[in-house]
Amino acid sequence: MEFYEHLYVGKKIADKSEMIKTKLIKNEFVPFVHVILLPLTEDGILEIYPAYILRQPLYQKSTLKVVGIAADHSEACEMVQDIVNECLKTVGNIDLRNYLKF
DSSP states (O other), X not given: OEEEEEEEEOGGGGGXXXXXXXXXXXXXXXXXXXXXXXXXXXXXXXXXXXXXXXXXXXXXXXXXXXXXXXXXXXXXXXXHHHHHHHHHHHHSSOOHHHHSOO
16 A cells, blocks of 8 residues: 555544554554545546455555545545546646656
8 A cells, every 4th residue: 555645634534644544554444434546447537445445355455556535435525526626727637647646
């Protein structure tokens, strides 16, 4: 699991972000938190998963690139919208793979 250098963190969990990152790295259960990832395939923009899903062996074997963490699905959706708008405003397109360089 790799975290974006300028990780997007939801307002509701800003004070707990380091603890959440540590738990995600250790593959510990993190209830309610949602994670925003670069897509696992080439045909997507961003993906949102409940953090507990990432504990499954399939995801443990994948190189996950975490762009953001949010307190719930609703906050994650808002963050994705903000990230896409920021990318569009900055570079004029929605090529998030190049915009969010890891």
